Amino acid sequence: MxxxxxxxxxxxxxxxxxxxxxxxxxxxxxxxxxxxxxxxxxxxxxxxxxxxxxxxxxxxxxxxxxxxxxxxxxxxxxxxxxxxxxxxxxxxxxxxxxxxxxxxxxxxxxxxxxxxxxxxxxxTEPVPASDLDHVMPLIPEDLKSQNVRGANVYIETHRGCLGGCTFCQVPRFFGRSIRSRSLENILAEVREMKKMGVARVAVSGGTGSLFGYGKEVNKEAFIELLSSLAEILGPRNLSVPDMRVDFVDEEILEAVREYTVGWVFFGIESGSEKMLKVMKKGTTPEKNLEAVDLAHRCGVKVGGSFIVGYPGETEEDYQATLDFMDEAMLEDVFASVAEPIPGTPLAKLALDYPKDDNLLYREHAGDYRALKLSEAEARCFNLMLHGQNCKPIPKIVDDATYSAFLEEARTQGRDVRRVMDLLEKYRGQIV
The missing domain is CATH 3.40.50.280 (Cobalamin-binding domain)
Known part of the structure; x- marks a missing residue:
C-alpha cells in the first residue's frame, strides 16, 4: 500500500x-x-x-x-x-x-x-511506546537543507519531562517520567543521517541533560552522549539547546562547551517570582540567574525565552522581567505572547480569565500607543527591543530589526487570539 x-x-x-x-x-x-x-x-x-x-x-x-x-x-x-x-x-x-x-x-x-x-x-486509551529504540527512520533527501533554529534536524534522545509547566504540552503528551533511548540506537541513527548529507543536529527531548535519567540526573550518560555525537558530527555541528536551570551543573555545562557549539537555551519565562509560581516552573528568579551566571563562568553562551501576557501578569511583574534581563545579560532573547495550547492548564486558565482583563485584548496606552498594539503585543515587542540592549555587547536596533520585531509581535498576538477563538468554539467539548 x-x-x-x-x-x-x-x-x-x-x-x-x-x-x-x-x-x-x-x-x-x-x-x-x-x-x-x-x-x-x-x-x-x-x-x-x-x-x-x-x-x-x-x-x-x-x-x-x-x-x-x-x-x-x-x-x-x-x-x-x-x-x-x-x-x-x-x-x-x-x-x-x-x-x-x-x-x-x-x-x-x-x-x-x-x-x-x-x-x-x-x-480509545493511548498506549506509550514500549521501546524507544526504533528502526532506522525514513530520511528524506532534502532533510539536509532544512534549517530549524540552526539545525537540519532535532533528534529525540528521550521522552517525558519532570516539570509541570502550565503552558507546556510535553508532560501531558509524553508523561512525567523519563524514558531514554539507548546510546547505540541514537548513534546509528546519526551516522545514517550524516551519510544522507545531514550536517547539523540538535539534541531534543525537552531537557537534554535528562537523557539516561533514573532517580537522579545521569551526568555520565549525558556527557557520553555529547562526546560520542561530537565524534561523528564535530562539535561545531552539534547543539543541545533546551535545558532546565535545575538540571545543569558545572560538569554538564563544561561538556556543552567542549562537545557542542557552546550554547544553552533556558526557559526563564519571567523575572517575577509570582508569575513563575502561576506557571509552575519549579524555579525562582534567583535560581534562574544563578544558572545563567554558572553557564557564563563555564564559557557557555545563554539564550533565554520569556513569556508575556500570561493571565494575571501585572505591570510590576513585567518590569521584574526587564530587570532580570538587565542583570542576566543574555546572549540572545526569545519573547512570546502566552499561547494557551489546547490540553494544557493554561488553556483552561485563559478561557476562565475575564476577557476585559486579558492583555491580548486590552489596548496598549503607553509608549507604543501610536502602533495600535494590544498590551500583550506591546510587552512582547518591547521585550525583544530590550533584549538587544542587555546583551554582553549591546546591539543597535536598526530600522529593519525594529520592523521585524514589530511584525513578529503583531503576528504572535493575532495567532494567539485565533487560538483563543478556537478554544472558545470548543469550550463545551474540552472543558
Whole structure:
C-alpha cells in the first residue's frame, strides 16, 4: 500500500520515525513537506495549533481520500476532528499504532485513536511506546537543507519531562517520567543521517541533560552522549539547546562547551517570582540567574525565552522581567505572547480569565500607543527591543530589526487570539 507522510514546511522527527516503521513492514512510503502530494493513505504530521487553521492544510485534508493526523495537536482530538476533514487522529505516541491504522483503518481495537462514528467522537486509551529504540527512520533527501533554529534536524534522545509547566504540552503528551533511548540506537541513527548529507543536529527531548535519567540526573550518560555525537558530527555541528536551570551543573555545562557549539537555551519565562509560581516552573528568579551566571563562568553562551501576557501578569511583574534581563545579560532573547495550547492548564486558565482583563485584548496606552498594539503585543515587542540592549555587547536596533520585531509581535498576538477563538468554539467539548 502506498503511504505518503506529509509534514508541512518542517519535517517533524516523529514523521521520520513512523516512515521508518512502515518501510520496515514492507510499505511503499514517501515523506514530503509538500501539501500537493497524497497517497492511498496519507499521514499528516502537525505540531502546532495554528496549523489547524491553515487554509492550505484544511484544503489538503479535504481532498485526501484516507487521511490520519498525528503529532502534538492530537492532545485534544475534538478540535482536530472539528477543524479538519480527517478519518482519525492519533492522540499519543504513534509507534504502536501506525501499522494497524494504515493496514486496517480506524477501529475501537486500536489504542490511542479518536474518530467520528455516527457524529460522535470515539476515543480509545493511548498506549506509550514500549521501546524507544526504533528502526532506522525514513530520511528524506532534502532533510539536509532544512534549517530549524540552526539545525537540519532535532533528534529525540528521550521522552517525558519532570516539570509541570502550565503552558507546556510535553508532560501531558509524553508523561512525567523519563524514558531514554539507548546510546547505540541514537548513534546509528546519526551516522545514517550524516551519510544522507545531514550536517547539523540538535539534541531534543525537552531537557537534554535528562537523557539516561533514573532517580537522579545521569551526568555520565549525558556527557557520553555529547562526546560520542561530537565524534561523528564535530562539535561545531552539534547543539543541545533546551535545558532546565535545575538540571545543569558545572560538569554538564563544561561538556556543552567542549562537545557542542557552546550554547544553552533556558526557559526563564519571567523575572517575577509570582508569575513563575502561576506557571509552575519549579524555579525562582534567583535560581534562574544563578544558572545563567554558572553557564557564563563555564564559557557557555545563554539564550533565554520569556513569556508575556500570561493571565494575571501585572505591570510590576513585567518590569521584574526587564530587570532580570538587565542583570542576566543574555546572549540572545526569545519573547512570546502566552499561547494557551489546547490540553494544557493554561488553556483552561485563559478561557476562565475575564476577557476585559486579558492583555491580548486590552489596548496598549503607553509608549507604543501610536502602533495600535494590544498590551500583550506591546510587552512582547518591547521585550525583544530590550533584549538587544542587555546583551554582553549591546546591539543597535536598526530600522529593519525594529520592523521585524514589530511584525513578529503583531503576528504572535493575532495567532494567539485565533487560538483563543478556537478554544472558545470548543469550550463545551474540552472543558
Amino acid at each position: 502506498k503511504t505518503t507522510i506529509v509534514s508541512p514546511k518542517t519535517y517533524t522527527y516523529g514523521s521520520l520515525i513512523l516512515g521508518g516503521i512502515l518501510r520496515e513492514r514492507g510499505h511503499a512510503v514517501t515523506i514530503t513537506r509538500d501539501l500537493s502530494t497524497t497517497g492511498e493513505v496519507t499521514l499528516l504530521s502537525l505540531f502546532s495549533t495554528s496549523q489547524l487553521l491553515d487554509p492550505e492544510i484544511k484544503e489538503f485534508a479535504k481532498r485526501s481520500s484516507k487521511i490520519y493526523v498525528g503529532g502534538p495537536v492530537g492532545l485534544v482530538p475534538e478540535i482536530v476532528l472539528g477543524e479538519l476533514e480527517v478519518d482519525a487522529v492519533v492522540m499519543g505516541e504513534g509507534e504502536e499504532v501506525v501499522v494497524d491504522l494504515v493496514e486496517e483503518g480506524p477501529s475501537a481495537e486500536i489504542p490511542g485513536l479518536a474518530f467520528l462514528q455516527d457524529g460522535e467522537v470515539v476515543k
